[in-house]
Amino acid sequence: MSAATSAGPGGTLTGLRRGVASALHRRPRLQLGLLLTPPLAWLGVIYLGSLAVLFLSAFWRLDPDTTQIVQEPSLVNFETLANTEVYRVIALRTIGIAAAVTITDAALAFPLAYYMARVASPRVRNLLFIAVLMPLWSSYLVRVYSWRIILSEEGPLNWLLGLVGLSGPGFGEISIWLVFSYIWLPYMILPVYAGLERIPASLLEASGDLGAHGLTTLRRVVVPLAFPAIVAGSIFTFSLTLGDYITPQLVSSTQFIGNVVYSNVGVAGNLPFAAAFATVPVMVMAVYLIGARRLGAFEAL
Amino acid sequence: MTRRFLSLAAAAMLIAAACQAQATPTVGPTATPTAPPAATPTAPPATATPEPTPAGPTPIASIGAGEGELNIIIWPGYAEEGLNEPAYDWIHPFETETGCQVTTKEAATSDEMVQLLRQGGGTVYDGLSASGDASNRLIEGGDLAAVDPSIFPDFNDIWPPLQSPAHNTVDGVHYGVSHGWGANLLMWNTDVVTTAPDSWSVVFDANSPYKGKVTAYDSPIYIADAALYLSFARPDLGITDPYELTQAQLDASVEILKDQKTVVGKYWSYYGDQITDFENGDSVLGTTWPYQVTVLKGEEVPIEAGLPREGATGWADSWMMSANAKHPNCMLMWMAWMITPETQQQVAEYFGEAPANIKACDLIETSPGPWGYQGFCADQHASDPDYAARIKFWKTPSTDCGDARGKTCTDYSVWTQKWAEIKG
Incomplete structure (x- = not known):
């Protein structure tokens, strides 16, 4: 009896499920569409949507008398940005340090990644992997604060340099560069490693067989083939540096674009101006990504 | 193999993202409890x-x-x-x-x-x-x-x-x-600054003997500290309230803060950072909260703090x-x-x-x-009413001067942009 009653709705449900399943099976495009809708909606609404709002609000302005945001299009924020020297300096500093960090990380990451991919035994390679990934298991803040101690007046770096009569960089642009180079290094090592690992050994052997020295092989074969991977890694190091505002605040007295954005969002409540300045790194990254795509970085990811 | 490392890399990104998300709230807040201005017109x-x-x-x-x-x-x-x-x-x-x-x-x-x-x-x-x-x-x-x-x-x-x-x-x-x-007090390291300062002039001295070791509060509201000092040092500017500044008064304050920037080693925005800076000698002189004074004295760091003769913000x-x-x-x-x-x-x-x-x-x-x-x-x-009377309690600057000058004052968004200029 009970079996009969429950079989009724159960049967319909199973039938419905079958119907849907076979309908989907016959329409692979619909199936794909349903699968992709949630992530695409997420990306479209949450990410692109907020980006659109950011761009839009950059053209609004703050009325200083009422501290209300006036939602009429105007270029006043961009005029302030263009006409005030300090914002140009800050933008150039941010981009300059991001570029310096990227170059430093590429130079540091390449030999290590090469060793891991081509020379090291599997055991050593695994150990190196753990060593590279280990810092990522600790909080970003912990690592920046450690650098504060390292760089401080009576810190280990000054003590060490003091032995040879030098003194450390203190807290300024150099300290920002040092700390960022350290923090983002793993993001460069991993893609470069993946790129180097993909180069067929036969190419290297062929290069050797044709009489090329190790250095020539490196210059003419390995680096060109691994270059897209380096560019891929540089996307991480460059964009992460560009958007950061915590490290500059903790290890220096200078400002990044992010610091200016942050302080305008605070008590000042000048969201339109913050949005206008925030479009600068977005533009820079857009240009950077277009360049990276030309260099084949996306295939290397 | 490659695939595996890509997923590793992806995992690494996620970890980093998580760390950053976690980092923001801790450090971000420019100021802990006090950040907030408060308005009690002095006396x-x-x-x-x-x-x-x-x-x-x-x-x-x-x-x-x-x-x-x-x-x-x-x-x-x-x-x-x-x-x-x-x-x-x-x-x-x-x-x-x-x-x-x-x-x-x-x-x-x-x-x-x-x-x-x-x-x-x-x-x-x-x-x-x-x-x-x-x-x-x-x-x-x-x-x-x-x-x-x-x-x-x-x-x-x-x-x-x-x-x-x-x-x-x-x-x-x-x-x-x-x-x-x-109150926001003036604190100094007694080992380095041997004569007790009794004026904010020591932190605004562009030829300070403590160049690179002076510290200041990293917030636009700190402009009021400069204005308060100028209300004594430059009576000709006619500053009556350090939060109600006309453009000329603001410009004068910004000017001495730009001079100050040349001797500042580190600005502080989170009180814990200032404690560390005084502990390891990165800062020896500058504005502080009573909280840091208590902590540093508890750790027997050689510091002293006081209310300078101009009074202070608070x-x-x-x-x-x-x-x-x-x-x-x-x-x-x-x-x-x-x-x-x-x-x-x-x-x-x-x-x-x-x-x-x-x-x-x-x-x-x-x-x-x-x-x-x-x-x-x-x-x-x-x-101590005499003490409280010397403190200019924080309030947010607005265009309305709150007196006969009418709406000729500079508001906090202007202060924020000026602060960015000061820090450069």
């Missing part, structure tokens, strides 16, 4: 007229039965449940006594507080620990409930100048009760209730709770500020908690 609070004819809203005159729940917006450190130091817990005893379960929401700026309180038409949160700039904005916006202070048994023990200060009492109507206050905060609070009785009980001598002792010791309720000082004298000590209130000048 006058004492004279603020008690109870003329209350105009407008009818003050709430009784506390009913609790609703079992309370949601409040707080400055970090203003509502503790013993997580940092078990002895400092004034949430659990409140919950036991009143049956109101407390949920706190920390805010980093006065703006954030205003926005949070206005959520859902003021029904999401029952109240907040507002600073001067936020409180007056909220009172003007009609977001706060008027309260008859006689319903709080301990109200009469509040230091008279803080009973009806302009930042929580308008036209004789009370919108909140005072929580505590403090803060004073109040507990206030939303006009549309869902749990009004619990909020009123919380306000009553926050000004009892016992709670005030905990608040004052934990945060290192002067308590609003002076009876707390007797408790600190007789039985100081782990972070308190005999003479704490004397150090904080908790009931």
Whole structure:
């Protein structure tokens, strides 16, 4: 009896499920569409949507008398940005340090990644992997604060340099560069490693067989083939540096674009101006990504 | 193989993202508890007229039965449940006594507080620990409930100048009760700075012998410190209130801050960072809060701090209730709770500020908690009107000068842009 009653709705449900399943099976495009809708909606609404709002609000302005945001299009924020020297300096500093960090990380990451991919035994390679990934298991803040101690007046770096009569960089642009180079290094090592690992050994052997020295092989074969991977890694190091505002605040007295954005969002409540300045790194990254795509970085990811 | 490492890389990114997300709230807030400005025009609070004819809203005159729940917006450190130091817990005893379960929401700026309180038409949160700039904005916006202070048994023990200060009492109507206050002091390392400075001029000296070791507070509101100094050093500018600056007065203040920048080693925005900087000698001279002084002295770092002859900037905060609070009785009980001598002792010791309720000082004298000590209130000048009169309590600058000059002053968004220029 009970079996009969429950079989009724159960049967319909199973039938419905079958119907849907076979309908989907016959329409692979619909199936794909349903699968992709949630992530695409997420990306479209949450990410692109907020980006659109950011761009839009950059053209609004703050009325200083009422501290209300006036939602009429105007270029006043961009005029302030263009006409005030300090914002140009800050933008150039941010981009300059991001570029310096990227170059430093590429130079540091390449030999290590090469060793891991081509020379090291599997055991050593695994150990190196753990060593590279280990810092990522600790909080970003912990690592920046450690650098504060390292760089401080009576810190280990000054003590060490003091032995040879030098003194450390203190807290300024150099300290920002040092700390960022350290923090983002793993993001460069991993893609470069993946790129180097993909180069067929036969190419290297062929290069050797044709009489090329190790250095020539490196210059003419390995680096060109691994270059897209380096560019891929540089996307991480460059964009992460560009958007950061915590490290500059903790290890220096200078400002990044992010610091200016942050302080305008605070008590000042000048969201339109913050949005206008925030479009600068977005533009820079857009240009950077277009360049990276030309260099084949996306295939290397 | 490659595939595996890509997933590793992806995992690494996720970890980093998580770390950053976690990092932001900790460091971001420019200032912990004080960030918030507070407005008590210096001397006058004492004279603020008690109870003329209350105009407008009818003050709430009784506390009913609790609703079992309370949601409040707080400055970090203003509502503790013993997580940092078990002895400092004034949430659990409140919950036991009143049956109101407390949920706190920390805010980093006065703006954030205003926005949070206005959520859902003021029904999401029952109240907040507002600073001067936020409180007056909220009172003007009609977001706060008027309260008859006689319903709080301990109200009469509040230091008279803080009973009806302009930042929580308008036209004789009370919108909140005072929580505590403090001054931004001048601190120096006694090993390096051997003669005790008695003027802010030492931090604005472009030829300072302490070049690279001077520190300053990293916030646009610090412009007021320069303005306060200029009101003495450059009387020709006619600065009467360091928060109400005309363009010319602001420019002069910005000028000396740009000079100061050449001798500043590190600006501080988070009090813990300043403690470290003084511990390891990166900073030897600059503005500070009483809290850091207490901590550093406790660690026997050779520092001294004082109120220079020009006076100083400072803060004073109040507990206030939303006009549309869902749990009004619990909020009123919380306000009553926050000004009892016992709670005030905990608040004052934990945060290192002067308590609003002076009876707390007797408790600190007789039985100081782990972070308190005999003479704490004397150090904080908790009931010293001459001292309070020399403090210009934080408030947010607006275009309205608040006097005969009319709307010719510079507002906080201008200050923010000037601050970016100063830091370069």
